[in-house]
Amino acid sequence: MLTLNQLTHSYVQPGRQRERTRFCFDLNVEAGEIVALLGPSGAGKSTLLAMVAGFLAPDSGELIINSQHIERQLPSERPLSLLFQDHNLFPHLSVFDNLGLGLHPGLKLTREDKEKIVVAAARVGIQPYLDRLPEQLSGGQKQRVALARCLLRNRPLLLLDEPFSALDPALRNGMLALVKSLAREHHTTVLLITHSPEEALKIADQCAFINQGQIQVVGPTREVLENPQHDALKRYLGRV
Numbered sequence: 616m617l618t619l620n621q622l623t624h625s626y627v628q629p630g631r632q633r634e635r636t637r638f639c640f641d642l643n644v645e646a647g648e649i650v651a652l653l654g655p656s657g658a659g660k661s662t663l664l665a666m667v668a669g670f671l672a673p674d675s676g677e678l679i680i681n682s683q684h685i686e687r688q689l690p691s692e693r694p695l696s697l698l699f700q701d702h703n704l705f706p707h708l709s710v711f712d713n714l715g716l717g718l719h720p721g722l723k724l725t726r727e728d729k730e731k732i733v734v735a736a737a738r739v740g741i742q743p744y745l746d747r748l749p750e751q752l753s754g755g756q757k758q759r760v761a762l763a764r765c766l767l768r769n770r771p772l773l774l775l776d777e778p779f780s781a782l783d784p785a786l787r788n789g790m791l792a793l794v795k796s797l798a799r800e801h802h803t804t805v806l807l808i809t810h811s812p813e814e815a816l817k818i819a820d821q822c823a824f825i826n827q828g829q830i831q832v833v834g835p836t837r838e839v840l841e842n843p844q845h846d847a848l849k850r851y852l853g854r855v
Contacts, residue, residue, distance in 0.1 A: 616646035616804050617772060622666055622676035622686070638662045638828040639676070644821070646771070649798055649805040651815035651836060654825035655851060660808045663825065664774055667806065669693050680772060695772040700780055702761040704749040710736070710760050711745040717767035735763040739793060755786040762790070766797060773798065775807040791818045812840050812852060824848045 625637040638659045644650050652660045665671035667678065669690035678686040685693050704713050714732045715722045724732075736742040739759040749757055758778060765773055775794070779787040795818045798805050809815055815822050815836050822839040824832040826847045832839055840852065849855045 616648075616681060617642070617644040617667075617806075618677065618679040619643075619663070619667075620677040620679070622663075622678055623674045624662060624666060624671060625674060636828065640666075640825075640830055642823060642830055642833065644804055644806070646804055647798070647802045648820045649795065649807065649818055650821045650823055651819035652806060652808045652823050652825055653810070653812065653815060653851070658825045659828045660825050661776065662828075664776055664806065664808060667772075668695065668697055668774055694770050695774055696765040696768045696770045697774045697776070698758075698761055698765055698778045699776045700778055702749075702757045702778075704757060704760060706749050708748075709745065710741060710747050710749070710752070713749070713760055714745075714764050714767060717764035731767060735766050738766065738797070739763045755782055755790065758782070758790060759793075762794065762797070766801070769801070771802075771804060773803050773805045775805060777808050777810070780810075787814075788817070794818065816840060824851070826851070 619640045619642040621639060621641060623637065623639045625635050627635050640663050652663065654660055662671065666673050669688060673686055677684060680694055711732060712722055714735060715724050718724060718728045718731065733742065736745055739762055741756060741759045741763065744752060744756060779790045782790065791814060794805065797803065807819065819836045821833065822836040823830045824839065824845065832845045832848050843849045843852055843854055
């Protein structure tokens with residue numbers, strides 16, 4: 616479903632004109648899989664996600680979704696949705712209208728669209744709050760709104776950039792379970808950035824360990840994390 620083939624980006628760090636940092640990624644993800652991206656800070660997790668999303672243009676390589684090359688497509692043209700730690704809700708719009716933006720950017724909603732909004736809100740447990748403004752919601756409720764908006768967009772690929780890291784453990788676990796349930800229900804492919812091996816074990820079918828600008832280990836999550844063989848991965852997990 617998703618293929619990264621020698622997808623490369625490099626840049627020169629400010630003040631270090633002679634030092635070029637290079638990222639190069641190879642990855643194959645099957646349709647409906649949930650893949651956790653783990654690795655130390657600065658390893659390249661966000662760079663990978665930014666290239667898939669279209670916010671960062673690759674220098675070279677291939678990015679293929681459902682057999683279609685998308686590496687030169689605009690972010691708005693790509694068949695994916697994104698969920699960040701910053702939920703990106705519009706503060707002056709009600710929850711209902713924030714959800715409606717997932718269906719029509721001008722909020723020109725049909726009766727069928729409005730029914731879809733109510734169903735999606737009920738699915739993530741926010742139906743009682745459709746008339747509220749974001750400032751009237753808790754952090755967990757805001758992330759449920761953002762997740763419901765992604766659900767309404769009905770894209771085959773969902774990108775998650777540590778969206779629940781600011782939530783307390785109970786809420787975070789609940790949101791992870793909800794994402795996993797919705798992904799299975801809609802056969803959505805998911806890429807999740809996380810710093811938590813425990814989080815990866817709870818949700819991910821596959822785990823990719825990113826280090827020094829490349830994917831150094833990839834495989835079934837439990838196998839990768841519970842029986843690490845790679846030295847850098849062992850150090851990351853505190854096994855040495």
